[in-house]
Amino acid sequence: MSTSVLYDVPGPKAIMRNRLIAVATVVVVLAVVAFLVYRFALSGQFSATKWGIFTYTVIWEQILTALGKTLAAFGLAAVLSLVLGFVLAIGRLSDHRWVRAPFMAITELFRAVPVLVMMMLLYYGLPSVGVKMEPYWAVVIALVVYNGSVLAEALRAGIESLPRGQKEAGYAIGLRKSGVMRLILLPQAVRAMLPVIIAQLVVTMKDTALGFIITYPELLYLAKQLSSNAQFERPLLQSAFVIGGIYIVMCLIMSWIAHIVEKRLRSGPGTAGGETTSTGTVPVQPGDPRLHLDGTLTEVLSVQHDRP
Template identity: 65%
Template sequence: MSSVLYDVPGPRAIVRNRILSVVTVVIVLIILGLIVWRLAATGQFAAQKWYAFTFTKVWLDIGQAMINTLSAFIVAAVGALVLGFVLAIGRLSDHAWVRIPVGWIVEVLRAIPVLIFMFLLYYGLPSVGIKMEPYWAVVIALIVYNGSVLAEVIRAGVESLPRGQYEAGYAIGLRKSGVMRLVLLPQAIRAMMPVIIAQLVVTLKDTALGFIITYEELLFYARFIGSQSTYGSPIVPATIIVGAIYIALCLLLSWIANAVEKRTRRSPKVDAAVVDAGLHHPVGEVTDTELIALQDDQGRRR
């Protein structure tokens, strides 16, 4: 018995895969054990190293740093999605004078690292008389870079759809904007949702680069509290706490995105009109299957 993508493993392959899985888990546990042992041996779990985190003020500052991280991420994520849609539509344009320049813009923006964007905005603009706050330097850099990446993700999702989806939309009288908005984009977004989620997680983690330009987010505060010799310079405990917060935020983002994906997994219904003998007859609610059926019906009429 086989699948389209791979052959179903036999008894020997199943045993071999199980052995490899057990060996991999054991190796990972050994590596983690060695890391924990070295941390304990160097006194990173000593009470003095964690003493700073017994103060309420420290946790309030960590909460404020987390709010700063989330505020930059939320604005950057929304802006990146909007920019991604705009650039993707430009890349899919039938007009070469729109498609080619937008394509070059996307390629250039994708090629420049996020940190370079932040440096240009925060350190470069003052040389021409424009001063930018660290928050906006972080947000704009994340929007520009991640928006260009999401543009390619959305474009790839649209172009991966069968050509019949385009033709079915045109067959019921939709213009290109209607076909794109009602037929193609909803399906492309559902298909590319895992990639979009992954890019948003990258956006969340890239907010940590803001500490280099003095934006007071989680990593900035971890470095600050970790450099306090009064509390024994608890850089490792601070890093562990901040890392745990980042992991929790990424898991929460993935859970929200998966919930949204499940809700949008239902077949979308589209209000459209069918052109027949020069008259617009309301169709009402048309599903993807009905669109293809309408296309086939029109083909038979021809």
């Protein structure tokens, strides 16, 4: 029996068994979907009255306004989360214990507090000490505190996973610690942890929905208002489908952007070195614009071929 690198190639009986399992799985899924559609139709969820609320222009204007509120909170929270993540990650990697310990304590504390609890503390707790905070800032700060600490751990893990020789090579060519971190370690860590970073940003976008608890007028808050409309027989499922579909589209767009960014980063310019010509390899001198750091520290070896 021929084998692959990771597992044995299935034989005729295994192939037939896998096909039967796949067909059975598809049949079961289709049966569940058909049953749900039947129950929805039986309870009148597809009636024109329940969906009629989405035929009004004013409703879609409200949806666009709520979408803008959601994106406004997400946009600022995403940027600040990345900034906080970089700061906490670099602080945790400090060689000085008196610097590393406070950053570690802050990171662990921020990761331990749930986002909703932080929002409620900021919005309902601060007024008890004489500080009133708008729902927008309560949502943004809570998202930044939690997601920034999670991103910090992701970046720290990415930096510590790099070969030790990368850092030592940076010191060998005369870079200081800040230069090694900025030019060598961070670019590689960001590239390696890009899927994790994008996934956490998607979580940040979805966590904006928690703002409806503190009356922030985002998409979920609007869906709750629409579902309580008695004129259209309280279209709860209809509102959930429409608003949920908007969230799905936004997450798919972010995943598509992440795929493009990751593809461009992985297919960047080649490593530095000599430029090959018909006469051999032209050596690259220090300071030559062709010499670059493509996320890694590359040793340039130039070979001058003698002409015959």
